[in-house]
Amino acid sequence: MAKKAEVRPYRRGVGAMVLNHRGEVFVGRRIDTPGEAWQMPQGGIDAGEAPRLAVKRELAEETGIETARIVAESAGWLRYDLPRDLSARVWKGRYRGQEQKWFALRFTGIDGDIDLNASRHPEFSQWKWVAIDRLPDLIVAFKRRLYEDVVAEFRHLAKPRHIDYS
Numbered sequence: 001m002a003k004k005a006e007v008r009p010y011r012r013g014v015g016a017m018v019l020n021h022r023g024e025v026f027v028g029r030r031i032d033t034p035g036e037a038w039q040m041p042q043g044g045i046d047a048g049e050a051p052r053l054a055v056k057r058e059l060a061e062e063t064g065i066e067t068a069r070i071v072a073e074s075a076g077w078l079r080y081d082l083p084r085d086l087s088a089r090v091w092k093g094r095y096r097g098q099e100q101k102w103f104a105l106r107f108t109g110i111d112g113d114i115d116l117n118a119s120r121h122p123e124f125s126q127w128k129w130v131a132i133d134r135l136p137d138l139i140v141a142f143k144r145r146l147y148e149d150v151v152a153e154f155r156h157l158a159k160p161r162h163i164d165y166s
Helices: 051-063 132-138 141-157
Strands: 010-019 025-030 042-044 068-073 078-081 097-107 124-130
Touching (some): 025 132, 068 141, 078 141, 124 132, 132 141
Parallel strands (some): 010 097
């Protein structure tokens, strides 16, 4: 018997690869997931909101970072499917996963600008900077392919940059 096709839509969202001057990427440890569940900031797009505005809003809400500028945008929308046990609970079961527009942002502030309690509903309990090639190993398994695609698209941006403090 053929498997019934999934009819639920994807939730539209954005993702942020924030790069520091050393070419490292910001990741946060999720509060709601046990174990070593690290990810880059991401979130939904509000009704009528442009993806570029959504990524800046999500970044500020989740990390307190307002000192970052967009340097690249993914060529297309990237998708992941939630595992069956999660898809019935997450987003009230309305979506099968997310379809995301990803952005690379250059962090222009200092680590002290990062505030995981910037919103009333924090998503991360810890944060750190990591090498770009470590990202797929840090993410939950069902998002790994998406992270591999994001890394491939933005890898050329993850190079150390000179900062002029004068």
